[in-house]
Amino acid sequence: MEPTTRDAACFEAGIKFGALYHQFAGTPVSPDSADSLERAIEESIENQPFCESVEVDILTEKLADEIDHGYTELTGKYLEVEIIIDHEDTEVVTRMEMEDGYPLMKIESVREK
Template identity: 65%
Template sequence: MDDTPTDAEVACFEAGIKFGSLYHQFAGTPVSPESAPSLETAMEESIENQPHCTEVSVDVKTDALAAALEDAAADYTELTGRFLEVEIVVEYEGQEVLTRMAMEDGYPLMQVVSVRGPDE
């Protein structure tokens, strides 16, 4: 039995590493509706630096931020998964993996959306 991971499995693993890095690096960052665009850019550009990462799209949900701040004493809050929608594309040895993070049942769920090989 060959336990060597397939190229598709390695690509999925790489995508998981990118999501772990993105989420745990930026969770807790102070954010406001005004600072959200610059934070989106910083998150995208930092993760795109990683090997095999070809595209990162981060959307900080400013409407949700504004709603969370309506009754708050401060004019910022800490970044959590409930304020984020993220897509990451990883390519490894001809395999392209599209991953996405969105809230599901109150939890920021990170999932593989698709895996495509060179012939697909």
């Protein structure tokens, strides 16, 4: 069976999340640098094909509560992300947020335009 447009759009969303998480996990971050890092992540991932939008929120209050020496490393526990893919008139909305101590990436919705 050939993959459907819907399958391809969901696959593209997964690729974007894999790139985002594994490219930026471990980046030094502080509450002062969070805004610029959010923009850098968004702009980097938005360069990829079929990426309609990326919204990254680094949870600065949580980050500040856990910093001992000026900064820490970026991990999933400090991130909430939404990525929207537009592939051949199929829109996929995906999110990443902590669930049961794990940065879970999931499909929120898929719709034909």
